Amino acid sequence: MTEEFNLDTVEHASRTPDSELPWADLGLRENEFEDIQTILGRRPTAAELAMYSVMWSEHCSYKSSKVHLRQFGDKVSEAMKQHLLVGIGENAGVVDIGEGWSVTFKIESHNSPSMVEPFQGAATGVGGIVRDIISMGARPVAVMDALRFGGIDHPDSQRLVHGIVxxxxxxxxxxxxxxxxxxxxxxxxxxxxxxxxxxAVGVMRHEDIRLANASGVGNKVVLFGARTGGDGIGGASVLASESFDSSKPSKRPAVQVGDPFAEKVLIECCLELFAASVVEGIQDLGAAGISCATSELASNGDGGMHVELTNVLLRDPTLTPGEILMSESQERMMAVVTPENAAAFEAIMDKWNVEYSWLGEVTDTERLVIEWDGEEIVNVDPKTVAHEGPVYDRPYHRPDWLDELQKSSFRASKQHQERPQSGPELAAAVLELMSSPNMCSKDWVTNQYDRYVQGNTALAMPDDAGVIRVDEESGLGIAVSTDANGRYSYLNPYDGARLALAEAYRNVATSGAKPMAVTDCLNFGSPEDPEIMWQFAESIRGLADACQELGVPVTGGNVSLYNQTSGVAIPPTPVVGVLGLFDDVGRRTPSGWRDDGQALYLLGTTADELDGSEWANLRGHLGGQPPAVDLSIEKQLGEILINASRDGMIDAAHDVSEGGLAATLSEMALRFGVGARVGIDELCERDGIDAFTALFSETQGRAVVSVARTEEVRFTDMCTARGFAHLRIGVVDNPPGSPRGAERLGRSPVVDQASASERAETQPEPALDVQGHFTLPLASLREAHEGTLPAYFG
Amino acid sequence: MPRIVVDVMPKPEILDPQGKAIAGALPRIGLNGFSEVRQGKRFELAVDGDITDEVLEQARTAATTLLSNPVIEDVTRVEVIDDGSA
Amino acid sequence: MAPLEGDAAGARIGVVTFPGTLDDRDAARAVRLAGATPVNLWHGDGSLQDVDAVVLPGGFSYGDYLRAGAISRFAPLMGKVTAAAEAPGSPLPVLGICNGFQVLTEAHLLPGSMVKNENLHFMCRDQKLTVENASTSWTNQFTAGEQIVIPLKNQDGQFIADEHTLDQLEGDGRVVFRYAESNPNGSRRSIAGISNAAGNVVGLMPHPEHAVEPGFGPDSSGADRRFGDTPLASGTDGLSLFTSVLNTLLVA
Structure with missing residues (x-):
């Protein structure tokens, strides 16, 4: 094997200081390459160069974002850290949810691989985040995805939507x-x-938390799971220079193919390893593969590691040492195991038919030493690879164009003058809104995902948050929601990030859960553009401030930069995920009303806030300032929703956000196919707005709830006591015997066709009746809402 | 009726989870003679009338644009077969 | 329905795990909620551990990469299951759900096969079914003609068989479940589940084990709105398959 390469050993590197190295082709800057030489006191070997180049990339080192991301750690109070078992910096944060249970969750981007090969890019994105969760010691219990595509009618959207979904x-x-x-x-x-x-979200008992560190001198380092292939290394030129015969470069895959079966087996096998307590530390292999795993495990542990790289099981025997170190092949894990546990480890691998290879051991040398058939090809301080990479405080400034954009409000626009006002116009507007690409039903997507498996799903889309039971005895559980609004962030990145958190927080509270922690995925254009860097800095400042104000800490996340094509960047898109806690998920609040005669209350007040709204978007307007954020109101609203859920005062709740009250009412009615009679005139009078604004404004801090008659006094007393605006806006219209009869029926015996059709004839069709303005039969609303995605994507 | 057969295989350097799963199963049922399995796809394109060069060229285009994903798959065969030998 | 008491409460029902099985813990939960004791069985083991019945749960065993169920049917434990299911006298009740159904067809315990859904997508929805045969080991707690709602979630769920086999299944009353109101995946004659001639082996594509607890089944998703004139699902319609087998064991 060794004769196939010009093996660039440490000794050889010392002897040949002047060898040309392709550091620029590997994405390193000159100052970075000089830093590496200074750190090592010599030129790096080809393998070392490979390691530094991937570990010091933007993706792995966060070199442009680090100086800003620090705010997530700095703007944190002791109270916010109270429930944090593991904070930022590990594979994922861990939150104590009580009863000995803990939850880990994290969001991560896989944007550019999904553009290149949508199916495999999205698939391996799921695989990667799930391995982050496993490596904390947790059983993964749920996933969700925040997806953003180009125009729905753009030809490429067919490829991307079908492939990614x-x-x-x-x-x-x-x-x-x-x-x-x-x-x-x-x-x-x-x-x-x-x-x-x-x-992805995972759960574990406190004692099962595992960290990525290699402790205990003499403990063994093992690589297990899939074999290592040439995935994700893109044929970088250093590797060609390494190869013996440069006229015949070995072929390297352009994309990575996921093997979900291998990952499923890996999950079960890891959980068995954890249960048997046979691993000391564990790390998943993602970006930068073995380079990342060895350097992070070593630098987080006792400081040293010795690895024999020829022990790595290969899918492609032509890989060079540098390629092996850089390979991003999926479905692999690295663990640290005591010699006494080695046999137990092997037995579990054999049971699950998982391949493994012992690579080396933990040392106290403070050096990561990697050998190739006994010859030293890497000898570095692992901290310099994993943690002490370059840090850039890139220049940034507020874009000049922003002032003009913010001045161009919807209210002053031609589109506002042409806003729908009469009853029929408003009815048509609601149908148009609810069938629009962003507000239409996403069933076509979500029906391709399994929401039932594991048997603990208490709420799923289209409800405000996904709700998962953690403890079958007590009902202890969690809620998770993600949110972002690129238009809001484009108009005002500071407020946009706060709004994203506010909505995710509100969604979780609307389901009845107490918000506990935050994960974020920050998607931006190039940090080398000072205006984009400003958007990025402002977004982080906004999110960190809002987290502090709401008392929920960021526990981890991911930054994705360079999302731009031909100089055109995406709007700033900070996707925020919030985790909430339920004492008993049996108390969760669904987003649709059901029971006849229940009172509908709108919580919060409505202002004229249509800048950046879905309605403005439908009319091609983007300008002005996004809705105002008042986090103290969000906090109060959250407390009301959580208390009302816990005390059984409300049977349905849905927040008011994109699409305004029109969208909220439509979605609540369609959730279970039950109509309502709603009056908005009192609301217009109280808040000094017209019907259009009442229906389409996106003022924050609002929700609609459905309250049983027997609970109405208690509920309104609670709102009054807290001084929170609440207004009775209607009643659920679901008379007994109607198609959506409120009576809870079990299995339906043999269907009596005659009586069913008779019933249908005598009962009015369910409708959303906005009294004095319009009545929309739910059948037409549903047709508009559910027809859009099938019409485009089949 | 004449047909054109198109074979598509995963590129050699690309992971083939399907083939891997089958390769793992073979020894379990006592078939030890195989070191690797790669799973591909075979398409049969039926043609009304004679297969002209033009039709064959269309088949080649179909093979590389629609029937295979050039990022992860290779077209390994585009060949005319007659029904007698099929 | 209340869990059965008495002798059947001591029943031990095996739940088989293959590599890639997903719904094994759910099936075990359903067995427990029905009042019996679930016993985990590993595909590679050679013993059925004296269980009274066996459930082959759903999932993607071996990734379903070759054909769904094609590799799992060769598992050492499947030989035991097949022998016990076909044993004269008191054959072992076996329930195959989704991937388990696919394994049973590959193992030739049940006829027919499954191919990709007509729309070629993975499909997850609450599905209304008509119980056609309420006398099998796994359906005796239903009444024939009764309609139930349980989740359907699969990629290869389209049941196919030749006309002769279909006629025979119909004629022998071996169609156990049929999709009601709309055929979601193109299955021949809307067949959702079938049994063997003796009625001890039943396979179905929808997932009864995901409709056993109020709040964690079909009524939690709101997808019932697709059923037009159907009342809200109880969410627990699937439990009766598991109480049925306990009743079978009690009577036997």
């Missing part, structure tokens, strides 16, 4: 992970740069 479904469904939420957004601003942000 089936890729996520194929991988997640095969792993047995319920997909319980997420987002699907269409906007030409993402043309050429679709966003695939995958979130």
């Amino acid at each position: 089936s890729g996520i479904g194929s991988y997640g469904n095969s792993l047995g992970l319920p997909n319980v939420g997420g987002e699907v957004v269409f906007d030409p601003a993402y043309q050429g740069n679709p966003l695939v942000n995958a979130l």
Whole structure:
């Protein structure tokens, strides 16, 4: 094997200081290459150069974002850290949810791989985030995805939507992970740069938390799972220079193919390893593969590691040492095992038919030493690879064009003058809104995901948050929701990030859960553009401030930069995921009303806030300032929703956000196919707005709830006591015997066709009746809402 | 009726999870003679009338644009067969 | 329905795990909620551990990469299951759900096969079914003609068989479940589940084990709105398959 390469050993590197190295082709800057030489006191070997280049990349080192991301750690109070068992910096944060249970969750991007090969890119995105969760010691229990595509009618959207949705479904469904939420957004601003942000949640007992560190001198280092191939290394030129016969470069895959079956087996096998307590530390292999795993494990542990690289099991025997170190082959894990546990480890691998190879051991040398058939090809301080990479405080400034954009409000626009006002116009507007690409039903997508597997799903899309039971005895459980609004962030990145958190927080509270922690996926254009860097800095400042104000800490996440094509960047898109806690998921609040005669209350007040709204978007207007953010109101609203859920005062709740009250009422009615009679005139009078604004404004801090008659006094007393605006806006219209009869029926005996059709004749069709303005039969509303995605994607 | 057969295989350097799963199963049922399995696809394109060069060229285009994903798959055969030998 | 008491409460029902099985813990939960004791069985083991019945749960065993169920049918434990299911006298009740159904067809315990859904997509929805045969080991707690709602979730769910086999299944009353109102995946004659001649082996594509607890089944998703004139599902319609087998064991 060794004779196939010009092996560039450490000794050889010392002897040949002047060898040309392709550091620029590997993406390193000159100052970075000089830093590496200074650190090593000599030129790096080819293998060392490979390691530094991938570990010091933007993706792995966060070199442009680090100086800003620090705020997530700095703007944190002791109270916010109270429930944090593991904070930022590990594979994923861990939150204590009580009763000895802990939860880990994280969101991560797989944007550019999904553009190149949508199916495999999205699939391996799910695979990667799930391995982050496993490596904390947790059983993955749910996934969700925040997806952003270009224009729905753009030809490339066919390829991307079909590929990405089936890729996520194929991988997640095969792993047995319920997909319980997420987002699907269409906007030409993402043309050429679709966003695939995958979130995973895992649960574990406190004692099962595992960290990525290699402790205990003499403990063994093992690589297990799939074999290592030439995935994700893109044929970088250093590798060609390494290869013996440069006229015949070995072929390297352009994309990575996921193997969900291998990952499912890996999950079960890891959980068995954890249960048997046979691993000391564990790390998943993602970006930068073995380079990342060895350097991070070593630098987080006792500081040293010795590895024999020829022990790595290869899928492609032509790989050079540098390629092996850089390979991003999927479905691999690295663990640290005591010599006493080695046999137990091997028995579990054999049971699950998982391949493994012992690579080396933990040392106290403070050096990561990697040998190739006994010859030293890497000898570095692992901290310099993993943690002490370059840090850039890139210049940034507020874009000049922003002032003009912010001045161009919807209210002053021609489109506002032409706003719908009469009853028929408003009815048509609601149908248009609810059938629009962003507001239409996402069933076509979510029906391709398994939401039932594991048997603990208490709520899933289209409800406000995904709700998962953690403890079958007590009902202890969690809620998760993600949110972002690129238009809001484009108009005002500071407030846009706060709004994203506010909505995700509100969604979780609307389901009845107490918000506990935050994960974020920050998608932006090039940090080398000072205006984009400003958007990025402002977004982080906004998110960190808002987290502090709401008392929820960021526990981890991911930054995705360079989302731009031909100089056109995506709008700033900070996707925020919030995790909430239920004492008993049996108390969760669904987003649709059901029971006849229940009172509908609108919580919060409505202002004229249509800048950046879905309605303005439908009319091609983008300008002004996004809705005002008042986090103290969000906090109060959250407390009301959580208390009302816990005390059984409300039977349905849905927040008011994109699309305004029109969207909220429509979605609540369609959720269970039950109509309502709603009056908005009192609301217009109280808040000094017209019917159009009442229906389409996107003022924050609002929700609609459905309250049983018997609970109405208690509920309104609670709102009054807290001084929170509440207004009775209608009643649920679901008379007994109607198609959606409120009576809870079990299995239906043999269907009596005659009585069924008779019943249908005597009962009015369910409708959303906005009294004095319009009545929309739910059948036509549903047709508009559910027809859009099938019409485009079949 | 004459047909054109198109074979598509995963590129050699690309992971083939399907083939891997089958390769793992063979020894379990006592068939130890194989070191690797790669799973591909076979398409049969039926043609009304004679297969002209033009039709064959269309088949080649179909093979590389629609029937295979050039990022992860290779077209390994585009060949005319007659029904007698099929 | 209340869990059965008495002798059947001591029943031990095996739940088989193949590599890639997903719904094994759910099937075990359903067995427990029905009042019996679930016993985990590993595909590679050679013993059925004296269980009274066996459930082959759903999932993607071996990734379904070759054909769904094609590799799992060769598992050592499947030989035991097949022998016990066909044993004269008191054959072992066996329920195959989704991937388990596919394994049973590959193992030739049940006829027919499954191909990709007509729309070529993975499909997850609450599905209304008509119980056609309420006398098998796994359906005796239903009444014939009764309609139930349980989740359907699969990629290869289209049941196919030749006309002769279909006629025979119909004629022998071996169609156990049929899709009601709309055929979701193109299955021949809307067949959702079938049994063997003795009625001890039943396979179905929808997932009864995901409709056993109020709040965690079909009523939690709201997808019932697709059923037009159907009342809200109880969410627990699937439990009766598991109480049925306990009743079978009690009577036997």
